[in-house]
Each structure stands twice: as C-alpha cells, then as structure tokens.
Amino acid sequence: MKKKTVEDIQVLGKKVLVRVDFNVPMQDGEITDDNRIRQALPTIEYLLDEGGKVILFSHLGRVKSEADKASATLAPVAKKLEELLGKKVKFIPETRGKVLEDAINQLKNGEVLMFENTRFEDIVGKKESGNDPDLGAYWASLGDVFVNDAFGTAHRAHASNVGIASHLESVAGFLVEKELRYIGDAVDNPVRPFVAILGGAKVSDKIAVIENLLKKADKILIGGGMAYTFMKALGFNIGTSICELDKVELAKSLLEKASGKIILPVDLVVTEEFKADAPFRVTTYKNIKDNEMGLDVGPKTIELFAKELKGAKTVVWNGPLGVFEFENFAKGTRAICEILANLKEAKTIIGGGDSAAAAIQMGFEKQFTHISTGGGASLEYLEGKALPGVEALTDQEPCDCGSNCECK
Ligand code: AMP
Numbered sequence: 001m002k003k004k005t006v007e008d009i010q011v012l013g014k015k016v017l018v019r020v021d022f023n024v025p026m027q028d029g030e031i032t033d034d035n036r037i038r039q040a041l042p043t044i045e046y047l048l049d050e051g052g053k054v055i056l057f058s059h060l061g062r063v064k065s066e067a068d069k070a071s072a073t074l075a076p077v078a079k080k081l082e083e084l085l086g087k088k089v090k091f092i093p094e095t096r097g098k099v100l101e102d103a104i105n106q107l108k109n110g111e112v113l114m115f116e117n118t119r120f121e122d123i124v125g126k127k128e129s130g131n132d133p134d135l136g137a138y139w140a141s142l143g144d145v146f147v148n149d150a151f152g153t154a155h156r157a158h159a160s161n162v163g164i165a166s167h168l169e170s171v172a173g174f175l176v177e178k179e180l181r182y183i184g185d186a187v188d189n190p191v192r193p194f195v196a197i198l199g200g201a202k203v204s205d206k207i208a209v210i211e212n213l214l215k216k217a218d219k220i221l222i223g224g225g226m227a228y229t230f231m232k233a234l235g236f237n238i239g240t241s242i243c244e245l246d247k248v249e250l251a252k253s254l255l256e257k258a259s260g261k262i263i264l265p266v267d268l269v270v271t272e273e274f275k276a277d278a279p280f281r282v283t284t285y286k287n288i289k290d291n292e293m294g295l296d297v298g299p300k301t302i303e304l305f306a307k308e309l310k311g312a313k314t315v316v317w318n319g320p321l322g323v324f325e326f327e328n329f330a331k332g333t334r335a336i337c338e339i340l341a342n343l344k345e346a347k348t349i350i351g352g353g354d355s356a357a358a359a360i361q362m363g364f365e366k367q368f369t370h371i372s373t374g375g376g377a378s379l380e381y382l383e384g385k386a387l388p389g390v391e392a393l394t395d396q397e398p399c400d401c402g403s404n405c406e407c408k
Contacts (some may be wrong), residue, residue, distance in 0.1 A: 136163020149173025154389030199224025200319025223321030267298030296322030319349035
C-alpha cells in the first residue's frame with residue numbers, strides 16, 4: 001500500500017513533528033559531511049513555506065552514558081542547518097519537559113526548532129532505541145502531525161519513528177519518498193538490463209541482498225573483500241585475503257543457483273601487508289601467493305565489468321571494490337564510479353554506507369541518479385524487507401475507483 005506524503009496533508013498552523021536523519025559524521029565538534037542535512041532541506045523548506053510550525057529531531061551517534069552527551073549534542077547540527085536554511089533554528093537542548101513544551105507552544109507559523117539527540121533517552125533504559133511506548137506517546141503529544149524523513153533509520157523501530165507514528169497521522173517526507181521510489185523501482189520494476197555491483201568487506205552482510213538480487217538482476221558483479229569467499233568456494237588459493245570460512249559453502253550454493261549470473265574478478269591487486277604504502281602487484285585469480293592478500297580488483301576485471309555494464313539501463317551498487325581508503329587500492333572503486341558516470345541512459349543508484357562515501361569523496365556526487373542516505377536501510381530494502389519506519393506511516397486512501405490502483 002502506498003504511503004501518504006507531505007503533499008497529502010495540510011500543515012498551515014499545525015505543529016509538525018519531523019523525524020530527520022542528522023546522524024552526520026563529526027570530528028572535534030565539526031561536521032565533516034553535511035550531505036544528510038542538505039538532503040532534508042526540501043521537506044523542511046516545503047513545510048515552512050506551507051506555514052507549518054516545524055519541530056525537528058534526530059539521533060546522532062550512540063549514547064550510552066552521560067559522558068557521551070558532550071560529543072553527541074545536536075547543537076552544531078542546528079547551527080549548520082540554520083546556515084543552510086538561511087533562517088533561525090531555535091535549538092532546545094532537551095528531549096522532553098517544560099522548556100521544550102513551552103518553546104513548541106510559542107512557535108509561530110513558518111518557524112522551526114530542533115530538539116536534542118533522541119538517543120539521550122537511551123541512557124536510562126534504551127527508551128528511544130527500544131521503542132518505549134510512553135516515550136513515543138509523549139513525543140506524539142507535542143505535535144499535530146508526524147513527518148518521517150529519516151530514511152537512514154527506517155529499518156529500525158524506534159520511539160522517534162514507529163512509536164510516534166502509532167499515535168498521529170504520519171506521512172513520508174520528500175527524502176523518504178525519493179529513496180523508496182529510486183531503490184524500490186530499481187529492484188521491483190527495473191528497466192533491463194539490470195546489473196547489480198556488490199563489494200565491501202563481508203559476504204555475511206550481503207547474503208540476503210545477493211539472494212534477493214539473484215531473482216531480479218540480470219547480472220551481479222562481485223568485487224571487494226567478499227569476492228575472496230567466492231573464489232575460495234571455487235577452489236582457488238586466496239592467500240591471506242579476507243575470507244569468511246563459515247560462508248564458503250553458502251558462496252558455493254549461491255554460485256550454483258546463479259547459473260552464470262555472478263561475475264567474479266579475473267585479476268587482483270595483491271600485497272603482503274594491509275598498509276597504505278605496502279608494495280603491490282597485479283596478478284590473475286589463479287596466481288595469488290600464500291603470503292599475499294587481494295586489496296583491489298585489477299585492470300582486466302575493470303574491463304570485464306565495463307563490458308558487463310555496457311548498455312545497462314538500471315544499476316544498483318553497494319560496497320566498494322577494494323580498500324578505497326588506501327590510494328593504491330582505490331582504482332577499482334574509482335573506475336566503477338567513472339563507468340557508471342558515463343552510462344548516460346542508465347538509472348544508477350548507490351546504496352548508502354561506504355560506496356556512497358567513496359563516490360562522494362572521489363567527486364562523483366552529482367553523477368549518479370541517486371545516492372542513498374541510508375546504509376543499513378538501503379541494504380534491507382535491497383533484501384526485499386519491509387522497513388518498519390515506513391510501514392508505520394499512514395496509507396494513502398484508495399482512489400475513487402475503489403481499489404488501491406495507481407491512478408492517484
Ligand atoms: P562494507 O561496509 O561491507 O561495504 O565494507 C566496506 C569496507 O570494505 C571498506 O572499508 C573497504 O576498505 C573494505 N574492503 C573492500 N575490499 C576489501 C578487500 N579486498 N579486503 C579487505 N577489505 C576490503
């Protein structure tokens with residue numbers, strides 16, 4: 001069932017609770033990447049333009065004790081938002097109580113406030129992360145309507161998404177709507193050929209994604225650390241490369257099920273030490289020595305992957321093809337960015353997490369159809385799982401024809 005979005009509700013004069021994902025990377029109190037804040041701007045600006053009284057909240061990092069509070073405050077995020085929005089953002093350093101309630105009651109139409117990190121409620125009894133019903137009910141009591149625009153936490157049932165949504169009319173923000181449309185369409189309704197690229201460290205994180213995509217994609221290109229478990233399954237020596245021995249049998253059965261759909265690297269960049277400046281060489285998958293580990297795909301693999309991607313109309317990519325954090329082993333990941341950037345007729349979608357970080361860091365941010373803001377959430381969506389934060393939103397009303405058709 002389709003969910004209501006911000007465009008389906010009237011917000012003039014209403015107190016609009018908006019769950020955003022402002023879980024941004026920070027270093028020494030400075031935001032190092034404000035992408036998630038920028039991605040939330042369309043929803044916030046729309047609600048303000050429509051005359052809503054906007055109340056923003058988010059989690060930031062993990063908060064286990066009072067000592068974590070100083071580094072997990074959302075105060076710098078409120079400042080950054082104020083700068084990006086060009087508008088006063090009143091920051092309330094509380095997650096409940098009279099100060100917060102008074103500030104909300106004093107908001108005028110078109111004004112915005114942000115309250116403190118929702119995970120401050122996790123210090124005593126994991127109230128936020130454990131979806132404490134009283135906390136969800138309390139936060140819901142602060143507003144008239146709820147907007148969820150936090151795709152990054154949509155795979156979790158927390159008090160600040162599922163909890164609130166069980167008490168109020170609840171709709172998707174533009175970002176959540178966009179994420180569901182791009183990832184959902186790619187997986188459920190892809191224009192073919194549909195090619196998936198999977199990398200990253202471990203097979204175990206992506207088993208369910210591979211299984212789901214085997215049913216849907218035309219080809220699955222596998223690189224990164226997870227490729228070695230597959231190569232081991234085929235009986236090749238992988239030296240000291242990263243490998244999950246307990247997943248070798250599973251990799252074997254996935255390869256059998258795939259009947260040629262899975263494409264593995266044919267050459268690799270290997271080294272003896274996991275170090276940025278370690279000497280390295282390129283070798284084929286048959287010639288890795290006992291004391292060598294593969295940290296990137298080689299040039300022949302890049303050529304092969306480029307050939308497989310030629311003519312693709314839908315591409316989903318999750319997980320870097322090598323240890324991109326070390327320049328010497330970043331070539332495969334950069335090459336995939338370049339290949340995808342040049343697929344002008346394809347919809348190119350990057351799941352969140354490390355591949356998104358790599359693509360942005362390498363300067364390709366604007367060259368993909370969509371870069372997801374949610375690592376875990378996009379993985380679970382690619383697995384074909386329902387996301388609790390989305391499921392909890394209010395369903396669209398059926399159209400006049402009486403059925404839940406697409407004519408709305
Ligand atoms: P994930 O979070 O599963 O997408 O994994 C991302 C991590 O995988 C990155 O930190 C990469 O450095 C790492 N990675 C990619 N390729 C390899 C490899 N061949 N060996 C070890 N780690 C790798």
